[in-house]
Amino acid sequence: MALPDEVPVRLYVYMLEQDDPAKCTAGKLHRFRLAVRVTKARRLPRGGLLLNPYAGKVLTSADRAAAERRGLSAVDCSWERAGEVAWKRIPGLHRRLPLLLAANPVSYGRLARLSSLEALAAALYILGFREQAERLLRLYKWGPSFLALNREPLEAYSRASTVDEVLEAEKEFFP
Numbered sequence: 001m002a003l004p005d006e007v008p009v010r011l012y013v014y015m016l017e018q019d020d021p022a023k024c025t026a027g028k029l030h031r032f033r034l035a036v037r038v039t040k041a042r043r044l045p046r047g048g049l050l051l052n053p054y055a056g057k058v059l060t061s062a063d064r065a066a067a068e069r070r071g072l073s074a075v076d077c078s079w080e081r082a083g084e085v086a087w088k089r090i091p092g093l094h095r096r097l098p099l100l101l102a103a104n105p106v107s108y109g110r111l112a113r114l115s116s117l118e119a120l121a122a123a124l125y126i127l128g129f130r131e132q133a134e135r136l137l138r139l140y141k142w143g144p145s146f147l148a149l150n151r152e153p154l155e156a157y158s159r160a161s162t163v164d165e166v167l168e169a170e171k172e173f174f175p
């Protein structure tokens with residue numbers, strides 16, 4: 001399914017279908033034509049950013065060009081089974097998000113336990129695509145509370161241009 005041309009960053013969700021479909025935020029992104037649904041890892045764009053909670057490198061605003069050029073991807077899987085995912089076989093520039101609090105009803109207030117929608121919105125915000133991030137978050141009633149919970153760290157992360165600056169900001173907000 002094609003995305004509208006006016007979208008600044010193409011979003012992809014690699015669906016492993018391990019969660020309750022009624023609560024699947026990635027599925028809703030696809031239904032609203034805000035993300036491309038992918039069921040085979042090899043169909044993800046090479047050279048694009050891949051959000052990986054186990055990645056060695058943290059996402060910074062310096063990654064913006066890769067997202068603009070090749071897109072931003074998330075793997076939609078159960079947090080209980082995320083360790084089983086063959087992350088090394090998934091193409092892309094693997095980046096982990098800096099620490100943030102979840103606002104979704106399943107994991108509210110838990111550190112780094114974000115839904116796929118929250119992860120993509122956070123990455124977009126950090127990369128400087130705030131309008132697109134807010135558009136995603138408006139899909140859910142709890143979406144704006146994600147920004148309210150994380151506004152200060154997100155602002156600090158988006159201003160940081162190096163990994164060291166992001167890690168320093170992360171320690172400041174989540175010691």
